[in-house]
Amino acid sequence: MLQRAQKSLTGGVSSPFRAQAPVPLYFKDAVGARLLDVDENWFIDYTLGWGPNIMGYKHPELIDAVRWAAEGVHTFGAQHEMEFLVSEKLQSLVPCAERVAYTSSGSEAIQIVLRLARAATKRNLILKFEGHYHGWMDSTLLSYHPSAADVGPRESPNVVAGSKGQVPNANDNVIVVRWNSAEAVEEALQRYEIAAVVMEPVMCNSGGIPPMPGYLEKVRELCTAKGTLLIFDEVITGFRIGLGGAQGFFGVTPDLATFGKAMAGGVPLSAFAGRKDLMEMMLYNGVAFGGTFNGNPLAMAGAYATLNLLERGALWEASKIGAMLMNGIRDIADRHQIPVLLTGFPTAFSIHFTRRPDLREYRDLFDDDADVLRRFVVSMINEGVNVLPDGRFYTSAVHTENDIDETLSAVDKAMFQATM
Ligand SMILES: Cc1ncc(COP(=O)(O)O)c(C=O)c1O
Incomplete structure (x- = not known):
């Protein structure tokens, strides 16, 4: 599909930022917090269309x-x-x-x-x-x-x-x-x-x-x-x-x-x-x-x-699930003794592989380990979890505790693989 698209659509993508993803995937459906690609792989999705899909996909x-x-x-x-x-x-x-x-x-x-x-x-x-x-x-x-x-x-x-x-x-x-x-x-x-x-x-x-x-x-x-x-x-x-x-x-x-x-x-x-x-x-x-x-x-x-x-409680749900995911990721990093910082807020946060005690300004990010992040993102995708190329996670009101459990198993493997 990418090869065909490249013949008519510039770069085969509708926004060049999307070509930065390790693999420009093609999707055909999604429901709740899960995306289906054209090869029939399901992904738990934290890209949410780069942010907009806060109610997940196809909310009735x-x-x-x-x-x-x-x-x-x-x-x-x-x-x-x-x-x-x-x-x-x-x-x-x-x-x-x-x-x-x-x-x-x-x-x-x-x-x-x-x-x-x-x-x-x-x-x-x-x-x-x-x-x-x-x-x-x-x-x-x-x-x-x-x-x-x-x-x-x-x-x-x-x-x-x-x-x-x-x-x-x-x-x-x-x-x-x-x-x-x-x-x-x-x-x-x-x-x-x-x-x-x-x-x-x-x-x-x-x-x-x-x-x-x-x-x-x-x-x-x-x-x-x-x-x-x-x-x-x-x-x-x-x-x-x-x-x-x-x-x-x-x-x-x-x-x-x-x-x-x-x-x-x-x-x-x-x-x-x-x-x-x-x-x-x-x-x-x-x-x-x-x-x-x-x-x-x-x-x-x-x-x-x-x-x-959102007003009727969906934002609260998205935040609750995001906080759960952030805590789980921090626990895994601690367990593997991998220096990781999570920044942002529960419905939109970023993972950093850095030895800095905190991050305050743009230039602090020069110390992030970009290679580890790239390997982490690729491993996550291979494990069936879709995150943005810059290590950003967006949560929705329809991610479930089950999604979080599965995501954390993927994080466990991806962190190990990325830092080996
Ligand atoms: C903070 C911020 N401002 C402006 C924009 C531009 O919005 P759009 O992509 O809808 O033009 C973005 C897009 O990511 C953004 O994150």
């Missing part, structure tokens, strides 16, 4: 909702009831969501919040953190995974383009600092006129490194003092770390935030939300925004069903 309530929408109008390009049923739900869950708007991908959502921030502050520069991912577009794909040779001094990191063909002046609009250093943020805010600080409130795309205690509060305080807006990119943390996203979980409210992935349980949808005065700049203050598919009924039905399920 989600199917009913999307079927209902599929039998109706797929896109109005105009207003309908489902749009505000979902925005009301988001408003009730997410602290910063005085107003909400929809887009179709996380990359897109980030573009408009940066535009709003620049318009509102009449400043140009955006401060982002080394290792954080905010989509693939020119304005944000900077210093996401820079190499050790490219990063530059820790105190003033280089702004490293993530792609060939990126406009060279994208770098001029962004300041990069290290994650988890309030001093670095303070210094940058003193030195430059910054429109917004944008962050993944947990650095999920680079090893799941959480904010140090008090860090988010301090950044919030610094931003407020300088008239700089604070943006949380909650495309992963949204509806995974808590029903109110990271802002609800940590009790720090940004001015604007973006959401995607788990929000609609696998149906393509993203959103942004924030302060009314900022969001309404799109109506009254000349900030342009649009999108043919924004708020389409299929996406709204997916979000409405998923958010209701």
